[in-house]
Amino acid sequence: SQQGEEDPQALSIQEGENATMNCSYKTSINNLQWYRQNSGRGLVHLILIRSNEREKHSGRLRVTLDTSKKSSSLLITASRAADTASYFCATPSTGNQFYFGTGTSLTVIP
């Protein structure tokens, strides 16, 4: 069964606003990864945060990780219409099984 769960399931914002989505997981992890999926396409890696890191930035993306709460958040600042996509967290466990969450569907309204 999948161990990652994102919330909210769907998010709709105006262009220029910030979007925050969260991920919770169940077992110990080596790292946590966020991916984006545009409609009808494969997934694209966005950012990886290791289990000993608490925060990481990449361009307009900011990821936090709280291993005590088994949760992570992805913040997209100054959103654009092109950010419209589904966002998934993925957690390779220490057993090296790889699980994706159910995803957050983000709509950015121009």
Next chain:
Amino acid sequence: EAGVAQSPRYKIIEKRQSVAFWCNPISGHATLYWYQQILGQGPKLLIQFQNNGVVDDSQLPKDRFSAERLKGVDSTLKIQPAKLEDSAVYLCASSRNVGNIQYFGAGTRLSVL
């Protein structure tokens, strides 16, 4: 570098027929994954290979699904016989090693009628 190649892009079959999907990972990537993604859901791992050995196939319906990765490079995923509930996108991904960043192919959209 070339990305992950998958074929075919689309496949329509009738229930109880057989179907096979092919994946060519990025050169040098030891780990290969097959996922099933049903509309509106996240990818579900079916099988994970490390070179030509299976790391995890706990969610593979082994009565009808099979996969192989001969010589630790290309991989095929087969469904025999197909059921209506197998309609989904089948994604292949590869990574340098277990737990690393995954690179995805465009997927094969299967419709079972």
